[in-house]
Amino acid sequence: MNILGIETSCDETSIAVISNDKLTANLISSQDFHAKYGGVVPELSSRAHLQIIIPLIKDALKKSNLELKDFDLICSTAGPGLIGALLVGLTFAKGLSFSLNKPFIPVDHIEGHLYSGFLMEDKPEFPYLALVVSGGHTLLVLVKSFIEMKILGTTVDDAAGEAFDKVSKMLGFPYPGGPQIQKNAESGDENKIDFPVAETKGYDFSFSGLKTAVLRYIQKKYPDKSKMTQQDLYDISASFQQAVVKALVQKTKQAIENNNIKSLSLVGGVAANKKIREAFNELSHKYQKKLVIPELQYCGDNAAMIAFRGKTLYDSGKRFGLDYPPYPGFKFEDYNKSKSSL
Numbered sequence: 536m537n538i539l540g541i542e543t544s545c546d547e548t549s550i551a552v553i554s555n556d557k558l559t560a561n562l563i564s565s566q567d568f569h570a571k572y573g574g575v576v577p578e579l580s581s582r583a584h585l586q587i588i589i590p591l592i593k594d595a596l597k598k599s600n601l602e603l604k605d606f607d608l609i610c611s612t613a614g615p616g617l618i619g620a621l622l623v624g625l626t627f628a629k630g631l632s633f634s635l636n637k638p639f640i641p642v643d644h645i646e647g648h649l650y651s652g653f654l655m656e657d658k659p660e661f662p663y664l665a666l667v668v669s670g671g672h673t674l675l676v677l678v679k680s681f682i683e684m685k686i687l688g689t690t691v692d693d694a695a696g697e698a699f700d701k702v703s704k705m706l707g708f709p710y711p712g713g714p715q716i717q718k719n720a721e722s723g724d725e726n727k728i729d730f731p732v733a734e735t736k737g738y739d740f741s742f743s744g745l746k747t748a749v750l751r752y753i754q755k756k757y758p759d760k761s762k763m764t765q766q767d768l769y770d771i772s773a774s775f776q777q778a779v780v781k782a783l784v785q786k787t788k789q790a791i792e793n794n795n796i797k798s799l800s801l802v803g804g805v806a807a808n809k810k811i812r813e814a815f816n817e818l819s820h821k822y823q824k825k826l827v828i829p830e831l832q833y834c835g836d837n838a839a840m841i842a843f844r845g846k847t848l849y850d851s852g853k854r855f856g857l858d859y860p861p862y863p864g865f866k867f868e869d870y871n872k873s874k875s876s877l
């Protein structure tokens with residue numbers, strides 16, 4: 536069986552091929568030009584997806600030694616994401632599905648992240664606890680199977696990645712902020728500034744207070760920003776990063792203790808962060824749970840996770856008409872609600 540995966544929800548165009556259960560291509564073209572605007576410009580993103588999608592599919596076919604007509608299943612991210620960006624991949628996938636007369640599976644991008652640990656050799660075992668930390672989401676999910684999952688907690692305001700990006704901007708670093716904060720934090724003292732970890736109920740997270748605390752600290756301590764030294768930037772980065780790690784670990788610990796799980800998985804773009812990876816390694820040792828963190832190419836946005844998730848939906852009997860989804864860009868929760876009526 537040959538499966539095509541397409542991902543165009545934000546600023547990465549990605550095409551993947553799974554051929555007879557083997558990932559034969561996972562090509563990712565990142566739109567680095569957004570950096571000069573300090574964030575993703577939706578219209579430019581859609582246009583860039585349009586320009587690159589066909590050449591990228593050609594490359595993936597070549598790499599996999601296949602032709603378009605060889606695909607048996609076409610999967611594409613259906614949401615959440617930027618509407619114009621999503622439409623590029625989604626419309627292409629539906630058109631291809633129609634012309635080849637092969638099934639089309641719309642995939643929730645976050646479910647893609649959620650199951651991305653299965654792209655690794657050593658896979659998660661059900662039931663597992665997943666922490667999804669990305670640019671737009673922070674979710675603790677109890678994953679019971681490829682069909683059943685329960686969201687235990689989410690962010691009440693900013694996502695973890697969003698907090699990294701916003702604090703990075705305050706410090707004058709380029710977009711995306713996560714890797715910049717990580718790099719600067721390496722030379723800083725994480726105990727220098729005591730940034731607050733928000734008290735939230737249950738398994739929920741909150742990063743907005745932390746973000747404001749960093750802003751207030753900078754405004755108060757450095758009314759003249761030019762007085763900020765390189766070491767100050769390092770220390771603020773390290774102390775902020777440590778506060779995020781603390782918040783993520785605190786809730787994950789609670790969830791491990793209160794749920795019967797076999798594995799732990801850390802997924803999404805922010806899962807690339809070294810300190811968060813280290814903290815999860817410690818958690819897995821402490822609680823004797825198998826830990827699966829995807830390798831870097833599967834943490835950020837990639838079509839391998841979309842093709843894989845599409846395959847699991849198809850294998851569990853899900854079928855979708857070309858009129859589905861009703862509109863692209865819907866939220867995770869809406870997707871799950873509408874899916875249950877299928």
Ligand SMILES: Nc1ncnc2c1ncn2[C@@H]1O[C@H](COP(=O)(O)OP(=O)(O)OP(=O)(O)O)[C@@H](O)[C@H]1O
Pocket residue numbers: 544545615616644648668669670671672695696697699700711712713714717803804805806807808809834835836
């Ligand atoms: N090393 C790192 N440390 C912290 N954050 C990081 C690191 N590398 C990437 N990030 C963050 O990961 C985020 C991008 O992740 P991803 O591509 O999964 O998000 P997205 O697709 O934009 O959002 P979503 O998946 O929620 O729709 C950005 O916020 C980026 O700053």
Ligand SMILES: [Mg+2]
Pocket residue numbers: 644648669670803804835836
């Ligand atoms: Mg993502």
